[in-house]
Amino acid sequence: MRRREAFLIALEALRVNRMRSGLTMLGVIIGVLSVVILVSVGTGAKDTIEREISGLGSNIILVVAGRLNVAAAPTQGRLTLEDAAYVGRVVGDPSRVTVSLQSGETVRVGQAEQFATVVGTDHNLPNVFDRPLDKGRHLSETDVDTRRRVAILGAEVADRLFGDVDPIGRQVSIAGARFRVVGVYATVGATFGVARDQEVHVPVTTAQRLFGLPRLNGIAVGASGPDEVEPLQRRIVSALEQRHPGEPFSAVTQTQLLGTIGTVIDMLTGVLAAIAGIALLVGGVGVSNIMLVSVRERTREIGLRKALGARQRDVLTQFLIEAVLLTTIGGIIGILLGVGGSLAIGAFTPVPTSITWWSIALAFCVSAAVGVFFGVAPARRAGRLDPVVALRAE
């Protein structure tokens, strides 16, 4: 018997038992659907975070005191402005080094008030980070040197406090002190859930006095090119550790950050996909179960086919193809629904999704493999049926 014949016979058998075939496929459909959707959500999350990190700027090295712990909030470390100047000398170009000292404060304009992350920084910030302005100017060297009370507002802060009014030249009150607005940043969105549009930048020297904190949270360095990033990172850390013997310092690059976060997300995606894979496996068990029932129910048909000249192999092929058809058709439906679901989630919810070809290919191959794996036992049972016994069955 030709393969084509076996294929047609199997297809016919599925068509004839439409209801049962559909219900059997449902398990596989749900499994494949979950794999495709969960992987696309995981990949979407990873893409978004990568885009956010890349959006910070390029070739950035972040330096903090102590051992780096991704999970911990930035601590007020031992770094000082003198250390920042020293790092500038190590880098060989002070304009590529900027600093940060952060504190959550309430910003007021008249009756309006808005909670914001007030960041003390300096005039080198735009050399290191991509932080385009919407209006006004960045901090100047004089602002920092003379501890001017000037502020640059994040887009959301400006919008909440001033609405349609142009904030440039107007006064805001930060932690009880008056500041003059000199600039407004363009909208940049969030990074790691840090809403950068809710930041207010002020000169670091002003911030240190205002908050009463002599230290810095961190120093950021912009390397001149991708190849310089890692050697510079090592140089900065060892220079700082030489300057402060016995105290640890850490530096992390964008690439390392991306790598770490990417690994975590990949792991989460993997776990989710594995859970979905279990659903697929359960679907496979369902296929096996139904095929066994089907073999029993069609014992007389099998006996008849054998009496008419079907070999063991012909019957086995027929039932195996039936099982594989069940799972691959289920797989295709699951993929279509999964892709549709991912697109819908991406379009109608804030959850980003990104459909990957490999998850689709994998889901399809796994569903076909599930059909073979779970179809073999029932198909063998069908193939081995004794025609005499099978014909007598009721």
Place this chain on the structure above:
Amino acid sequence: MSALEAVDLVRTYRLDGVSVDALRGVTLTVEPGEFAAILGPSGSGKSTLMHLLGCLDRPTSGVLRVGGVEVAGLSDAELAELRNRTIGFVFQSFHLLARTSALENVALPLVYRGVPRAERLARARAALESVGLGHRLDHRPSQMSGGEQQRVAIARALVGEPEVLLADEPTGNLDTRNGSEVMRILTSLNEERGVAVVLVTHEPEIAAHARRQIHVRDGLIEADTRS
């Protein structure tokens, strides 16, 4: 060369460790073109004999030649092919595939012979016409009477042009009128086409259609008479 040749056939079943001798040494020859009836009460071993002659089962001992081929040396797949080419089956309960047209049912044996679809359907159509069902090609078993269903089954047995047609109680599920119509068809097939027909029955009046009566009792041939 005989169509079927059995020498001292023994078939023993083992059920839960107990041996049951269904056939205890049957020697029998069916010549091409013969019309024979195997008669016997239920439990006599006549069904077992038919299963052996139809290559659906293998003898415990003894020699069986079907179309001159010694069955003992064949693999299961070769046995299936031998069955497909030399034997046509007609069963008491018709054994048609439900939800499948008469034409497709009749063409089924040719599927396993690898005959291309167009030829298969042409031959199936001819076989159905020869049993007077040329107008029922696309009907399903459930849309036909018992007599018509059995005629479809006879067409299916014929389509592969076998040497021997084995009919197991072919009229058992039919009323007298349909039963005699089926017997008329079997008789004319035997006379016109020269197909050997072996009929298994417990009804003497059905067996009377055959020119030879083989009486089986307790796993042995009791009498073998020709009329």
